[in-house]
Amino acid sequence: MSAPKLNVADVAGLARLSLTPDETTKFTAQLSQILAHMETLGQIATGDVPEVVPPAQPVLRPDMPTPSLSVEAALANAPAQSNDLILVPKIVE
Amino acid sequence: MSSPAKWEAVIGLEVHVQLHTQTKMFCGCINQYGGAANSQVCPVCLGMPGSLPVPNEEAIRKTILTGLMLGCRIAPVARFDRKNYFYPDMPKNYQISQFEDPLCAGGAVGLDPFLFPKDLQESDEAKAKRSIRLTRIHLEEDVAKSFHYEERSGIDFNRAGTPLMEIVSEADLRTPGEAFAFLGSLRQVLLSGGVSSADMEKGQMRCDVNVSVRPVGQKEFGTKVELKNLNSISGVRRALEYEIGRQIGAVEKGEAIQHETRRWDDDAGATFTMRTKEKAHDYRYFPEPDLLPVRTDQGLRKAAESGLPELPAALQARLMQENGVTAYQASVLAADRVLCGYYEKAAAGTKHKAAVANWILNDFLATQPDPATSPVRPEFFGELAGLVVEGVINSAQAKKVFAELMANPASPKAIVEKLGLAQISDVGALAAFCDEAIAANPRSVEDYRSGKSNAINALKGFVMKKSQGKANPTQVDEILKAKLSA
Known part of the structure; x- marks a missing residue:
């Protein structure tokens, strides 16, 4: 069973990972094996198997406010802050 | 030069609507504009590890209600998905949204002729009362608000995680006026259901526009351009008028339209390139593993139906x-x-x-x-x-x-x-005024009798003056005519 088309460099780019060419080659081979293995699931005929619908509703929340964190607690882990805003490197789309 | 008769625009809208709820989409922080920065946040909406989302039932009900009001099919089972991207306004590095199985699909918005711009209400496009098909309506969480400074950006997470409904239209719109009427008509429906205040100028309704042009009669779409930064319904109209003119001008000069996102500058009255779309975004959607599929057929749809307003x-x-x-x-x-x-x-x-x-x-x-x-x-x-x-x-x-x-x-x-305003309708009192008028204006009486019917106005004026404006004019007219023809 052949693995689906895989572009590790693209995926790494989307995940903000910088891979060396060696790593890219290595991970391409490893991930291809994993995907090929997963492809075996496709051999099972599921054409007339009905979809499993969860029997019950997930837990939903009534629209009632609960306490929030204090501003101090919310900002406690922020690397930088100013005027109660969390500061980040400037990003303008 | 552009010759509008030869070209037509193809327009599709993506409308984001802030839902009117007490709390956020997946946590109990309050959903309210204007609080002190980062005062309405908790581990869930800050994306802290180990926190788990719990959906707001009211937000789901209001989305289903919107679907019912717009004639959508309501999915018996809907799912949430993760939309993955990196941006500081989204602390989890993914947004919980809906991809494969949105709550609502199909439906339409009817264009109300009176919700076209005033100058177009008598036009053929307004009288056509077109119906614009919808692709889908899904529910997601809004992102934080960013403030951009010289060197850094500051983030307020109060808005992060508030419920946001996205309504996507088919590319059925053809004119800026129709887009204007679509947003107005949609807003009217949203208001009637109490779903949202849907005020674009307050950011409660936000709109991205996709627009392309093609020769009239051509079936294929031209290259589309996405417009952003549209902050009012009339801004959408102005931006489209400009952009359609720009595209027609470019095509007639033999230039290719770039597949890009352009920013509308309302002061300049023009659109400017923000970024070109060389590569389609890859959001790597996958089913949100922290949330079970939502069944709407076990009470949620019924609850929404019971809230259906008169449309x-x-x-x-x-x-x-x-x-x-x-x-x-x-x-x-x-x-x-x-x-x-x-x-x-x-x-x-x-x-x-x-x-x-x-x-x-x-x-x-x-x-x-x-x-x-x-x-x-x-x-x-x-x-x-x-x-x-x-x-x-x-x-x-x-x-x-x-x-x-x-x-x-x-x-x-x-x-x-x-x-002391009551009109005098007492026939006796009015007749006395009329007799006085006839006696005091022999000339007008003569004129009237010789066929100048307008002459009666002088007599009426006399009665109104005498009665200090209180005489019942209809009765005075009747009494005078009767007396003059006697």
């Missing part, structure tokens, strides 16, 4: 049929449910429902009232309209009563008495 089109038809208001008046009333409720209360106790509509929509509205809190009780307008129709006061006197009603709200009957 704008049905309300307009009823007001026109039962109350005799004009199509325009019906549209104004349907657009403002508070005003409409006020009007319906005013009209409830009187036969003169169309006259009440005139008073409220012309005179009362001109005073920029807040019908919800106005000290002028709606029943007063029913009473005022009745006084005029029944001839107790004439229309000039009614204007005086109205002015007094606004200044010192009280029953119009009481105002008429207080100002």
